[in-house]
Amino acid sequence: MTPPAHPRIMIVEDDKAMRLSLIDLLEAAAWQVEALPRAARVAERLAEFQPDVILSDVRMPGLSGLDLLASLDPELSPPLVLISAHGDIAMAVEAMQGGAYSFVEKPYEPRRLLNILQHALDQHRMKRTTQRLKERLVKLSGLDRVLLGQTPETLALREEVLDLAQSGAAVLLQGETGTGKELVARALHDLGPNAEGPFLALNCAALSPEGFEAEMFGVHDGAKGRLPGVDGGTIFLDEVCSCPPAVQAKLLRVIEDKEVLPLGVARPVPLSFRVISATNEDPDEAVANGRLRQDLLYRLNTTVIKPPTLRQRRDDVMLLAARFLDEFARVYETRAPDLTPEDTAALLAHDWPGNVRELRNVCERRVLAARRGAGSMARALRTDALGDDVPDTLREAVAAFERELIGKAITAHQGRMEAVAEALGIGRRTLNEKIVKLGLDKEALL
Template identity: 50%
Template sequence: MPSPQDFHAFVIDDDAEIRASLCELLETVGWTVSRFALAREALKAIKSNPPDAMVLDVQMPGMSGLELLAELRAVEAPPVILISAHGDIPMAVQAMQEGAYTFLEKPYDPRRLLSALTHAAEQHRLRQSATRLQSRLASLSGLDALLLGQTQQIDMLRKTIADVAQTDVPVLIQGETGVGKDLVATALHRASTRSEVPMVTLNCATLTPDRANELFFDPSEGSLIHKAKGGTLFLDEVAACPVDVQPMLLRLIEAGDTGGHDPADVRFVSATNQNLDTALATGHMRQDLYYRLNLIEVNVPPLRDRKDDIILLFEHFCADYAAAHKAMRPHLTQDDIAALLAFEWPGNVRQLRGVALRHVLQGQRNGPLPVALSIDPSTDEAPQTPHTLRQAVAAFEREMIARALRDTDGNMDDVAQTLGIGRRTLNEKIVKLGL
């Protein structure tokens, strides 16, 4: 809960002495105070500098306190505490009906006034926080294609995200390659109270002890922990973290020791596509690290288990890619629908997205073609570790183009310019690489 030092109050009273007394009382306990002699001045200031609570005199020239209170009903105003030397029961009842938080008579008890103001400000902050969280959670229904769907599985996933997003405990996301675990992590972050700080992603499979020491425990401002402070650290491929790095990761999570002896103010979200029972049994993952990361588990369903979403998702992807490429949105035939539903989608949503892009690009060049011609399992399966120079070059090109596509929101002209290649070459590489 915020302390009084975090709160801001409006004091509105035409009596200069009382106004000064109220301001001195609040400033003594750490409040920031804005003072006004006229109600209309305060009404103008609320829009640009809204306080957490207001202390308002009832009898004032021009606009009375009750009149100001009535004006505030039209906006999402902070709580108001009315004070007056002319108070009586009918006036108190009217003030409460107009929306006042409480009503105090002069001379007021300073302790009672401070208590009422603090409680009012705390409740106002909680209402604002709840409103923001509801807005974020409502927006999750449109968070990329992963959360677009009508099946029970995807509905349960949304509910799970909503349930755990507001906690700060570590979350482990499990699911096959391509189901969208990174999007679930993004959803958790955006719906949390940490959403104002960007989420930082770390691929644990690429870590070495030296690199981990630099990222985790270097007290400089360039360290990964410093960048993620106040936000979310997404540990991708956590089960592939090298065994000699796992104790360092465990130390960071358990002790919050960043080398500078400051707590790591970070929410940990991790993801893996590996069988963790096997990883634990073979010693590829430490049990203590697993139990520390897996306080809450979120399972993302494979696409084959939510077949009723396949056509909806495919149409969504095609519409997006057609708009990005300034192409005609392809019309699905019954044969197209049958082909989409018959395929098992081992690469899940990522593979479906790649097929949609190929379908749009191939149709742009050659006219409408069957969707079946765009489904090429050999280019959509999960990427393996390159064994030849050609495979390594293809993997590098895939990563470069994919990053450029993400950074430019799929604008192909910008992607081509960023990579220094022509549009035709870019389209050919996208199709060839199955992006």
Template identity: 60%
Template sequence: MVDANPTYSLVIVDDDREMRDSLTHLFESVGWQCENYARAELFCEKVRDISPDVILSDVRMPGMDGLALLDYMQTKEDTAPVVLISAHGDIPMAVDAMQKGAYSFLEKPFDPRRLLTVARHAAEQHRMGQDTERLKARLAMLSGLDRILIGQTDEIKILREDVLDYADLDAPAMILGETGTGKEVVARALHDLSVRAKGPFTVLNCATILAEKFESSMFGEIGQVKGMLAASDGGTLFLDEVAACPLAIQAKLLRVIETREFTPIGGDKPVPVDIRIVSASNEDMEAAVAQGRFRSDLLYRLNTLMLNLPTLRERRSDIVMLFSHFLNEYSTVYEISTPELSADDVSALMTHEWPGNVRELRHVAERRILAARRGRGNVGEAIHSNHDVEEVPDTLREAVAAFERELVAKAIRTHKGKMDAVAESLGIGRRTLNEKIVKLGLDKNALL
């Protein structure tokens, strides 16, 4: 019957065959895995391929003795602890062995129970050391992510863990979340933490490219345009607002994912490409499929790995931490002292709905610092500042979307939800209106 204790591995180095057999029998009887070597030199030849928990070695052997083996093992990284045994031991030898880094020194004849206890303790210490090193490496990565994905709520902790796990994979990943939640930030983190980090990270915003220019932008054109696929070779291609990708291109993109090659416009031979595709959307992609705007087979290839970004409303306990971080950041940029947050400031932060999520929070922090440079202002004023200093979208696409959202919402209210009248007043067809309402995330009932 196998007990519930961990299985440890042991390397035995001893020129005495009977002693090797006896030690092997002893340790295997309690569940250890053992390998035997008659000479230390033979073990050293294979040390790169062996990762034992403990090395048990005789001291006096022809050729390389136990003390020389101990010296050799001290030059290796993550070396297993060495326990030395000898029938000729004396106090000076034991002291010398311990000073050179031996875990323990036992003199023959030894008590088998004591040897097993010493070896188990050595193995436990070795395993603990390995776990500690792994934890340190993981924490070092997390501290890097902490500077990007700031927060202590369960949602953001899970997101950081998912990013770390998915970064090591090469499968396509899809990032979903509202505008301003940090989709490109997460995409860059997936790239920067991956083996592709030294390769290019290229961004193609599908919503900002004219349909007639999309194919040349993506695939390139022989002798004229280098496409994004070629520019991303060896790295990561980030397809932002992927739902806006034209249907005609979607079939070709699916083929790129499946074959890992593409054909530029005007070319007659496929070009191999080594890329990881990360996509993002603030839309309901299943709804886009149901409406016939997005291919289901492409969606199920792009969303092999899924990351859902929480809104700021869903992680309210992170708001003050995030805002303080942005205040410190902008205080450094504008070379002023960081203003203290009052109770009213915290109240304003916690009661605002943050429709623009982290991006809006960052802009509010910058406005607060700009006001502080003039010796006035508070967080409430920064949040509700008038239109001449109001948050400006980062891209033309976002500015156009914001304007369209306001225009369509106004028309819906004006015509009391009569969609034919709304479409006519806007000068567009009813189907186009319905598509815009979905794309802009408008809730008709909430507007009326």
């Protein structure tokens, strides 16, 4: 939308002679002017006139110019320039701290006033253009569909992703299991400068020091290697705090040098990639405990994003549930079940330790039960009761059994993972892989 040929200014001035003087000056400078004698009338005229700038006296009967400034939404309202015959340094400082664009003393110098108003106009139009571009980018990228929700926490997350996507800087995503860290990572990639390149997700808990170079760097006259395959794209290091120490050193070298040396090759291969990492732990504690290299953390945490938990965005629960029910209804070729008041109460009362991932699983169980003409959200929330909600496929049944068995073992051994792995008869690495794959939240089980 092209801005109007004549910029719009709203003048708020109780002195008639001064008001007429300002009207003459600004109309001669090709501004479209609306002048008001009282600040109390601004609110009713703001939406209709839509000024680019507001020029207001400070001392007026009723609402003062500072009162008017305080009443305006800084995100939505145009810049406000204050003008006063009684101005002093203290008042100017208060005005600027309150969000005023500038402060002018009477008698004003016409050229200086016009310059200040022009700069305020330029700022306002740039801000509107930026906002329109962001809104267009959201529509083009489907970010509002990927990071679904309308709570302030979700809106702030989408805004943060849009702001950081184009920077190409390293981003560390820190948050609980199931908060959508990989979704955020993919959104950063899709909206960033490397969007046309590949996206490689690595589960750091599953990386083994043995054979790491061959798998990741490649072999002469053999496999290319996973890291050379991501040249020009993005590497997503998931669960980075669980990365084996020997692998951390090798990853750090790759990130610092932006090159790899495939086995049997004499010269290193240069790479260009963005690094996004994620953890559900406190990385500073992992450093203090010797589980995470501090120099690696410094390379990863240029910017930190903390996706909100579902408990922090509880008003999004019903919107997300409706979305997931529709999604799984299409997958299983059935009708999405209607939510009863009892279903709504059960969803809103639940604490969601597994966050959005848990809600998604609950909705899938609800749809599977609905295919058989049974079930409820309260029943779907009972992950320990397989009864009527037995999965339809062997894979689903095995996953449900593993989730229950591993969860009970973690609880029984109070989170001591070596003891859990020994009790289950599997290796520690295999246990870590299954915990990540099954979306288990160790903290919630203890």
